[in-house]
Amino acid sequence: MGFWKTFTSFLILNLFWSKPISSNSLSSAELSEIPTSFLNYAKQPELVNLMIDARRRIHENPELGFEEFETSKLIRNELDKMGIAYKHPIAVTGVVGMIGTGKPPFVAIRADMDALAMQESVEWDHKSKVPGKMHACGHDAHVAMLLGAAKILQDHRHELKGTVVLVFQPAEEGAGGAKKIVEDGILDDIDAIFGLHVSIHLPIGSVGSRPGALLAGSGFFEAVISGKGGHAATPQHTIDPIVAASNVIVSLQHLVSREADPLDSRVVTVAKFQGGGAFNVISDSVTIGGTFRAFSTESFKQLKKRIEEVIKAQAAVQRCNATVDFSPDNKIDFPVTANNKVLHKHFENVAGDMLRTDNVKDMQPLMGSEDFSFYSEVMPGCFFFVGMQNETHGKLASGHSPYYTVNEDVLPYGAALHASVATRYLLEFKSKFRISDRKLHDEL
Ligand SMILES: [Zn+2]
Ligand SMILES: [Zn+2]
Numbered sequence: 156m157g158f159w160k161t162f163t164s165f166l167i168l169n170l171f172w173s174k175p176i177s178s179n180s181l182s183s184a185e186l187s188e189i190p191t192s193f194l195n196y197a198k199q200p201e202l203v204n205l206m207i208d209a210r211r212r213i214h215e216n217p218e219l220g221f222e223e224f225e226t227s228k229l230i231r232n233e234l235d236k237m238g239i240a241y242k243h244p245i246a247v248t249g250v251v252g253m254i255g256t257g258k259p260p261f262v263a264i265r266a267d268m269d270a271l272a273m274q275e276s277v278e279w280d281h282k283s284k285v286p287g288k289m290h291a292c293g294h295d296a297h298v299a300m301l302l303g304a305a306k307i308l309q310d311h312r313h314e315l316k317g318t319v320v321l322v323f324q325p326a327e328e329g330a331g332g333a334k335k336i337v338e339d340g341i342l343d344d345i346d347a348i349f350g351l352h353v354s355i356h357l358p359i360g361s362v363g364s365r366p367g368a369l370l371a372g373s374g375f376f377e378a379v380i381s382g383k384g385g386h387a388a389t390p391q392h393t394i395d396p397i398v399a400a401s402n403v404i405v406s407l408q409h410l411v412s413r414e415a416d417p418l419d420s421r422v423v424t425v426a427k428f429q430g431g432g433a434f435n436v437i438s439d440s441v442t443i444g445g446t447f448r449a450f451s452t453e454s455f456k457q458l459k460k461r462i463e464e465v466i467k468a469q470a471a472v473q474r475c476n477a478t479v480d481f482s483p484d485n486k487i488d489f490p491v492t493a494n495n496k497v498l499h500k501h502f503e504n505v506a507g508d509m510l511r512t513d514n515v516k517d518m519q520p521l522m523g524s525e526d527f528s529f530y531s532e533v534m535p536g537c538f539f540f541v542g543m544q545n546e547t548h549g550k551l552a553s554g555h556s557p558y559y560t561v562n563e564d565v566l567p568y569g570a571a572l573h574a575s576v577a578t579r580y581l582l583e584f585k586s587k588f589r590i591s592d593r594k595l596h597d598e599l
Contacts, residue, residue: 181582184268184449189582190509190575196307197567197574205306206566209233209267210299211281217270217288217295220326224249226268226298230323233302237309241321246335251342252321254308258588263320263348265527265575266301267294267327278558291559293353296566298323300351303570308577319346326526331487333529346586347498348536349576350527351569357542357552359564361435362506362572363516366499370492371420372455373524377427377444377483378403378466382475384439393437397430399473400441404428406469407445410461421458422448442481448522459488490528498537501583505575506539508569537576541569 196202209229216225225249234241234252241252248268275282275289283289301321308319320342326332336342380403382394404425415421423445430441446581447462449455463479470477481488506515518540527538543565545550552558 168520174177183543186579186582187508187584188259189578190505190571193307193575193578194509194567194571196310197303197571202303202306202570203567205233206299206303206570207563209302210295210561210563210566212297213268213295214290215281215284217283217285217290218268218332219272219288220269220328220332223268223325227323227325230268230298230302234305234321237306239305239309239321241339244356245339245341246325246332248325249332250321250323251336252305252310252323253318254305254321255315255318255581257318259344260346260584261320261344261586262317262319262577262580263322263342263345263530264301264304264577265324265333265348265350265530266297267324267332267526268298269326269328271296271328271555277560279560283322288560289557291556292328292554293559293561294327295559296353296569297351300569301573303566304573304577307570307574309576311578315578315581316483317586319577319581322348329484329486331526333526334350334487337529337533338479342530342534345534346584347495347580348530348534349498349502349573349580350525350530350536350538351541351572352525352538353543353565353569354540354559355544355553357516357540357544358514359542359545359562360510360568361514361516361542362369362510362539362568363518364494364499364502364537365518365520366494366496368450368491368493368520369518369538370520370525370528371422371447371448371450371522372452372489372528373448374455374459374481374488374492375443375444375446375483375486376462376466376481378477378479379440380466380470380475380477381440382437382473384437387433387435387437387532390437393473395437396441396475397438399470399475400428400430400443402473403466403469403477404443406465407462410458410465414461415454415458419454420450420520420522421454422446422489423458423462435588450520450525455488455491473497489524489526490532492525492528492538493531494537495531495535498535501580502539502576505579506572509571509575520523539572541565541572
């Protein structure tokens with residue numbers, strides 16, 4: 156809190172600037188050396204050990220969305236040791252740190268902190284100690300990388316031409332921690348945000364992304380289709396919800412195959428069907444549920460509207476009633492994750508300088524989704540994948556598998572990429588905010 160007051164008073168002092176201060180006195184050769192020197196810095200044993208140790212401690216004690224209390228404490232302890240100021244709690248367990256001048260431009264780098272509700276099947280020294288919870292998406296590695304980046308940036312803080320904002324975010328897996336952070340308003344003055352995810356599909360030492368839509372917008376639905384139960388031998392005295400639900404499911408398939416532009420990719424999947432429990436009883440109701448995906452806000456909204464219409468109307472054909480819930484288990488819709496073209500180019504330049512341009516891969520859009528989209532919806536953002544595949548170590552299990560493992564060799568790459576895209580951003584871009592336009596925080 157105290158820190159933020161200091162930070163906001165910085166803003167008051169600077170209300171009278173006529174221009175943002177960003178200036179770049181480095182040559183292009185000097186700029187292009189920053190990413191490689193940061194990678195070498197990140198590969199020093201001291202920093203590697205810091206990241207591995209943090210990652211393993213988090214892995215042993217996985218916490219679900221908005222419950223990342225110990226993870227949050229670990230992060231704050233590490234930031235305290237580095238002498239980095241932060242604000243906490245943001246969005247329940249989130250931590251937002253700040254390194255640099257306290258002045259614009261402000262560039263954010265983000266890591267997610269939450270684990271999944273599943274049992275780890277990997278036998279190793281740092282296996283999850285919490286039954287039914289596991290870091291199976293690499294978010295433990297993401298936190299460790301952002302801590303590594305924090306260390307690099309703090310050790311180079313006098314060279315930063317602006318401010319790097321570290322965003323340790325809760326609840327990426329479905330509950331929308333990013334949405335809560337955006338709603339908090341703490342990132343209102345941010346010029347750009349970068350985020351990354353480890354990938355088992357890209358080799359170690361390579362990265363991948365694309366300009367524009369990278370990840371789909373996603374939503375979930377659950378519908379209860381109600382009829383009238385009774386004896387299975389006398390269907391004329393019942394209203395059978397199983398037949399109605401079956402027709403609903405078949406009709407939902409037509410939304411993509413018959414109503415969507417074939418060149419505009421979408422998905423509707425019914426993944427849940429629950430109803431009936433006996434051979435000779437027609438049940439009162441059936442519950443179905445699933446997910447839908449699209450690559451534009453317009454397509455997403457249209458799909459959502461039609462899912463509800465089809466479920467209700469098709470149920471009515473069979474004399475059933477249907478209710479549709481688009482936030483089952485408190486899940487929320489995720490927007491499309493679309494990369495700002497200018498920031499994507501910046502990412503490509505920086506990653507190319509670090510890893511060579513042939514290791515910066517163009518990716519096809521993926522049907523998966525990310526709550527990073529809540530940031531990129533309201534501010535320029537760029538999300539990218541960092542490879543950790545190494546065939547000599549064997550094949551890595553996919554994300555959300557109980558056999559998921561992280562190749563810890565990826566940690567220095569992630570840390571150096573975070574630190575480099577942010578540092579170079581401050582050197583190469585001016586803040587779009589005039590200081591007088593800035594929305595000042597409540598503490599004022
Ligand atoms: Zn995940
Ligand atoms: Zn993830």
